[in-house]
Amino acid sequence: QVQLQESGPGLVKPSETLSLTCNVSGGSINNYYWSWIRQPPGKGLEWIGYIYYIGTTTKNPSLKSRVTLSVDTSKSQFSLQLSSVTPADTAAYYCARVGPISGSSWYFDFWGQGTLVTVSA
Amino acid sequence: SYELTQPPSVSVSPGQTANITCSGDKLGDKYACWYQQKPGQSPILVIYQDKKRPSGIPERFSGSNSGNTATLTISGTQAVDEADYHCQAWDSNTVVFGGGTKLTVL
Numbered sequence: 001q002v003q004l005q006e007s008g009p010g011l012v013k014p015s016e017t018l019s020l021t022c023n024v025s026g027g028s029i030n031n032y033y034w035s036w037i038r039q040p041p042g043k044g045l046e047w048i049g050y051i052y053y054i055g056t057t058t059k060n061p062s063l064k065s066r067v068t069l070s071v072d073t074s075k076s077q078f079s080l081q082l083s084s085v086t087p088a089d090t091a092a093y094y095c096a097r098v099g100p101i102s103g104s105s106w107y108f109d110f111w112g113q114g115t116l117v118t119v120s121a
Numbered sequence: 122s123y124e125l126t127q128p129p130s131v132s133v134s135p136g137q138t139a140n141i142t143c144s145g146d147k148l149g150d151k152y153a154c155w156y157q158q159k160p161g162q163s164p165i166l167v168i169y170q171d172k173k174r175p176s177g178i179p180e181r182f183s184g185s186n187s188g189n190t191a192t193l194t195i196s197g198t199q200a201v202d203e204a205d206y207h208c209q210a211w212d213s214n215t216v217v218f219g220g221g222t223k224l225t226v227l
Binding site for chain 2: 035044045046050060061094099102103104105106107108109111112114
């Protein structure tokens with residue numbers, strides 16, 4: 001059973017960079033897409049972006065200019081950096097695996113438990 | 122950009138059938154999937170590729186997708202099914218989520 005675990009600071013100051021890492025265990029990071037999704041308190045899910053194990057990325061256009069995604073297959077980890085954060089970036093951040101791709105079928109079959117990141121001075 | 126619309130809330134009596142809709146332009150031409158999320162927990166995939174159930178998901182969960190609407194159906198709804206449900210689709214290399222629907226079982 002694939003398991004994902006997010007790690008990183010729970011508090012980030014405005015204008016600084018939010019950095020999170022997702023550790024993948026119980027399965028290979030190779031040959032899959034991996035994604036970050038966030039959820040502001042009391043609100044819906046927002047897709048941030050995804051990265052293929054070889055490093056190819058696609059990002060949400062609304063966040064693209066502030067998002068950096070990276071992957072380290074030797075450590076079975078992938079990471080998110082979100083720059084110039086504001087209180088509006090306060091959210092639970094989830095990492096997730098994209099299930100086996102079939103045409104336009106994209107879905108997330110395994111999720112991390114999520115980590116709450118608060119942006120505040 | 123592509124948008125998916127869900128009703129904010131749906132109520133159902135125990136044992137009855139709950140239908141949760143997700144609307145988007147020509148959504149039936151895309152694949153839809155559904156996640157269940159209980160308070161304080163991460164989402165769980167309950168339906169993918171419109172109507173397929175992952176291993177471990179009860180048979181009372183089913184899905185359909187046609188025209189502009191995808192529907193998650195829960196037959197014989199149980200109290201344990203009370204949760205938020207999110208639809209999701211993929212369009213032009215981007216992932217889109219609906220706003221989520223709170224299902225109340227009362």
